[in-house]
Amino acid sequence: MQNIVEAIQAGEPDAVAALPVPDHYRGITLHADEVAMFEGLGGRDKDPRKSLHLDEVATPEPAAGEVLIAVMASGINHNTVWSSIFEPLPTFQFLARYGRTSPQAARHDLPxxxxxxxxxxxxxxxxxxxxAWKPxxxxxxxxxxxxxxxPxxxxxxxxxxxxxxxxxETNFGGLAELALVKANQVMPKPRHLTWEEAAASGLVNSTAYRQLVSANxxxxxxxxxxxxxxxxxxxGSYATQLALNGGATPVCVVSSPQKAEVCRRMGAELVIDRSAEGYRFWQDEHTQDVREWRRLGARIRELTGGEDPDIVFEHPGRETFGASVYVARRGGTIVSCASTSGYEHSYDNRYLWMHLKRIIGTHFANYREAWEANRLITKGRVHPTLSQAVPLEQTSQAVYDMHHNRHQGKVGVLCLAPRPGLGVRDPEFRARHEEAINRFRTEPASDQ
Structure with a gap:
């Protein structure tokens, strides 16, 4: 593996192609025999540090239409949090279902x-x-x-x-030294970014692009x-950038003064610190507080000069969904891609049907949308929102921190990259965007 890293760092693609691939590699794993370990616990009490392992696993051989990739860096997403606490269900059920579809897919159904x-x-x-791609x-x-x-x-x-x-929902993911993907998942790495910066945007930027910009x-x-x-x-950090780029006005809801300042550094002017302003949308487990919906709506109109949101960018789910439906303008759109605070949404349908609002469900992005989102990164129109990068060995702690909302932006993971700051191939273009690239940093950026 070290020979592969050295050839990559030297920028020698022919040497990379000539090197043997190791039989095993290190990856962050779940174990099928541990899916019951958190039974009886509430979601917040489930600890990813107990379920996530750093293991040596066998290297898969790329089948037709697939590529094997040496992973220099990866990123942590909420689906890793859900996987680690076995919610909404253990991911081994996904792997078993996929494995039944074909002999090629059967390789994914592992313990x-x-x-x-x-x-x-x-x-x-x-x-x-x-x-389309070569070693x-x-x-x-x-x-x-x-x-x-x-069809x-x-x-x-x-x-x-x-x-x-x-x-x-498949195996051989990116929190590892090697990864197996379909060739049509691959896109060019932005040449002005480090490995960890380039890895930060794939899932969230594409998801936000489809959710806000796309016809879907x-x-x-x-x-x-x-x-x-x-x-x-x-x-949200990518949604904010897409809104600003597209001539829209983002109204940013955050949970601390530090996070509010990050939004202002992106160029957003209208920011609500929901913790400082004390919003509590639920009186108890079963009862929402309509007065808080109204208070939020009034605060938004105060910021916008009397206008309600045309679009509500929803992903918290249960905690905020009732408020989201209420505050959207007549004929407005609530677009939802996740439910990080709970999957069972409750809202007053009178404010939907009588005010002609729409709820749209979106999920990740199709290939074209993902490509367009990556193109914006490559052109320097949207920037990675990486706050920190941790070694592969510290992944479980970083997932725990995301589970408890102790992060901002994206948290990167160094897989084969020996240190942060490597992989920049176009330093001149990078220099034009350095401040924007680093605005989410909670740790000093390494010298390039």
């Missing part, structure tokens, strides 16, 4: 699950029929895995009945007011 839905790295090997290519990967044997997926690949999220989402337009929950987090 361990290598997690991770982001990566930046270098192609090591390619399977039969792969022509030595520096790449990132999006997390959409599809089979496309059914439903050919208009929008997210509608394919065999659509899955790589590293969550909210169709955001110039002049829209966009209420963004968790605007300094992994998803």
């Amino acid at each position: 361990y699950h290598v997690l991770g839905s982001d990566l930046a790295g270098v192609v090591l090997r390619r399977g039969e029929g792969v022509t 030595g290519d520096e790449v990132v990967a999006h997390c959409l895995s599809v089979e496309l044997h059914h 439903d997926g050919h208009g929008d690949t997210m509608l394919d009945p065999e659509q899955r999220i790589w590293g969550f 989402g909210a169709r955001m337009k110039q002049g829209d007011n966009v209420l963004i929950w968790g605007a300094s987090g992994g998803l």
Whole structure:
């Protein structure tokens, strides 16, 4: 493995192609025999540090249409948190279901699950029929895995009945030294970014792009007011940038003064610190507080000059969904891609049907949307929101911190990269965007 790293650092693609691939590699795993370890505990009490392991696992051989990648860096997403606490169900059920579909898919049904839905790295090997990528290519990967044997997926690949999220519903994910992906998941690595910066954007930037910009989402337009929950987090930080780029006005909801300041550094002017202003949308476990919905709506209008949100960028779920439906303007859109605070949403339908609002569900992005989102990163129009990068050995602690919302932006993981700050191939272009690239940093950025 060290020889591979040295060849990558030297920028020698031919040397990378000539090196043997190790039989085993290290990855962050779950174990199938531990899925009951948290029974009886509430979600907040489940500790990812107990369920996540750093193991040596066997290297898979790329089959037709697949590539094996040396992972220099990866990132942590909420699906890693869900996987680690076995919610909403153990991911081994996904692997078993996938394994029954074909002999090629059967390789994923293992007693361990290598997690991770982001990566930046270098192609090591390619399977039969792969022509767009070759060993030595520096790449990132999006997390959409599809089979496309059914007509439903050919208009929008997210509608394919065999659509899955790589590293969550499939095995051999990116929180590892090696990863196996379909060749159509691979995209060019932005040349001005480090490995850890390039790995940070794949899942969340693509998700936010579909949710806000795409015709499959909210169709955001110039002049829209966009209420963004968790605007300094992994998803929200990209939504804020997309809103600003698209001529919309983000109304950023955050939970601390530090996170509010990060939003202002991105260029957002309208920020609500929900903790400082004491919003409590639930009186108790079963009763929402309509007065708090109204108070939030009044605060938004105070900031916008009397206008309600055209779009509400929803992902917290249960805790905020009732408020989201209430505050959206007449004819407005609530677009939801997750439920990090709970999957059972409750809202007053009078404010939906009588005010002609729409709820749209979105999930990750199709290949075209992911490519366009990555293109914005490559062109320096959207920047990674990496706050820190930890070694692979510290992944479980970083997942624990995300579970308890102790992070901001994206947390990166150094897999094969020996230290932060490596992988920049276009320092001149980077210099034009250095301040924006580093605005989420909670630790000093390494010298390039």
